[in-house]
Amino acid sequence: MNTLFLDAAFSKQTERPPVWMMRQAGRFMPQYWEIKNKYSFLEMCKTPEIAADVTMLPVDLLGIDAAILFSDILVTGEAMGGDLSFTQGVGPKFANPVRTLADVEALEVDVLDRLQYVADAIKVIQQRLNGSIPLIGFAGAPFTVMSYLVEGGSSKDFKTTKLLMHNQPEVAHLLLSKIAKVTANYLNLQIAAGVNAIQIFDSWALALSWNDYQEFSHRYIQEIIAGLDRKDIPVISFCKGSSVFAPIMAEAKPDVISVDWNADLLNIKNSLPAGIAVQGNLDPHILYADKPVIKKHILQLFERMRGEKGFIFNLGHGIMPDIPFDNVKYAIEVVKEFKY
Numbered sequence: 001m002n003t004l005f006l007d008a009a010f011s012k013q014t015e016r017p018p019v020w021m022m023r024q025a026g027r028f029m030p031q032y033w034e035i036k037n038k039y040s041f042l043e044m045c046k047t048p049e050i051a052a053d054v055t056m057l058p059v060d061l062l063g064i065d066a067a068i069l070f071s072d073i074l075v076t077g078e079a080m081g082g083d084l085s086f087t088q089g090v091g092p093k094f095a096n097p098v099r100t101l102a103d104v105e106a107l108e109v110d111v112l113d114r115l116q117y118v119a120d121a122i123k124v125i126q127q128r129l130n131g132s133i134p135l136i137g138f139a140g141a142p143f144t145v146m147s148y149l150v151e152g153g154s155s156k157d158f159k160t161t162k163l164l165m166h167n168q169p170e171v172a173h174l175l176l177s178k179i180a181k182v183t184a185n186y187l188n189l190q191i192a193a194g195v196n197a198i199q200i201f202d203s204w205a206l207a208l209s210w211n212d213y214q215e216f217s218h219r220y221i222q223e224i225i226a227g228l229d230r231k232d233i234p235v236i237s238f239c240k241g242s243s244v245f246a247p248i249m250a251e252a253k254p255d256v257i258s259v260d261w262n263a264d265l266l267n268i269k270n271s272l273p274a275g276i277a278v279q280g281n282l283d284p285h286i287l288y289a290d291k292p293v294i295k296k297h298i299l300q301l302f303e304r305m306r307g308e309k310g311f312i313f314n315l316g317h318g319i320m321p322d323i324p325f326d327n328v329k330y331a332i333e334v335v336k337e338f339k340y
């Protein structure tokens with residue numbers, strides 16, 4: 001197996017930084033659309049052979065150092081009772097938003113059988129990967145998943161979610177603790193099925209104040225990580241807002257913190273306890289630019305991180321759907337040609 005990714009995640013020396021990209025299997029790929037045009041998004045997630053086909057696209061076409069399971073962070077919310085749909089151009093929707101104590105009480109927690117399709121997909125993917133590179137499993141963090149359940153979909157300001165947190169904190173905490181229980185069980189299901197690493201996505205933590213981040217997000221991530229059957233499986237904690245929250249994130253004891261693009265990556269790494277690796281943190285917008293610009297920005301980051309153990313190259317957030325495929329491929333070539 002190519003162990004670059006796992007070695008860097010455990011802060012061991014590597015000959016170059018390993019590379020994978022958030023949303024590497026997705027809409028920027030013409031081959032993704034060939035599959036997407038035949039099935040709905042949830043059908044793709046729930047049919048192990050199709051989820052495996054999509055997971056393998058960036059493995060075969062881009063040569064990344066780690067694959068990530070094709071699924072979505074919202075499948076936990078669906079399993080708990082959320083009426084989830086994805087519509088082209090609209091994004092995710094929960095038709096039955098969770099806003100009252102009764103709504104929260106109605107959500108189920110003992111739901112692993114409804115997520116068995118993910119374990120099945122992991123087994124098919126591992127057969128296809130055949131030991132070539134590691135497979136990353138993932139789940140959404142409780143705060144980010146809660147925001148979709150409460151808002152009923154995407155949000156710009158998280159107004160309804162924050163009102164619930166501030167006016168009825170006990171209801172928000174009941175909801176978060178239910179999501180956290182399901183998430184820990186769900187990640188352990190993925191570990192048992194054979195993933196080699198775990199990433200927790202708290203995409204919208206950036207919306208929270210320092211105190212609210214600790215009370216409504218960090219606590220639950222800490223609980224999830226503490227409940228994982230980790231063995232030799234590294235845990236990556238990602239949030240937008242990590243430039244600010246990294247010191248709190250470190251208290252949950254992940255192996256890796258995935259950093260947004262606002263911060264200087266070396267400064268963040270130096271501020272963390274020894275043994276926590278960093279992942280990141282190219283601004284994904286760089287991938288719209290001309291190739292010499294892409295190369296310059298990647299090499300700048302690598303010069304800054306030269307000599308550091310525990311660095312995984314990635315973007316500060318996911319690849320946007322309209323980034324040219326060729327630019328993504330080029331960026332990965334630049335990384336793979338680099339030698340420390």
Ligand code: 1CP
Pocket residue numbers: 021022023024025026027036041068069070071072073074086087088089091092138153154155201203317318
């Ligand atoms: O229409 C389509 O083709 C569906 C688009 C799509 C895709 C390809 C969605 C809907 N989800 C995904 C896959 C996905 N989602 C992966 C697969 C692995 C990969 O290649 O990275 C992962 C890890 C996710 C996780 C996810 N879903 C996050 C966290 C990561 C992030 O980018 O911040 C979030 C916030 C979601 C919610 C979601 N699902 C889909 C969309 C369009 C969104 C975001 C909507 C919004 O902005 O609120």
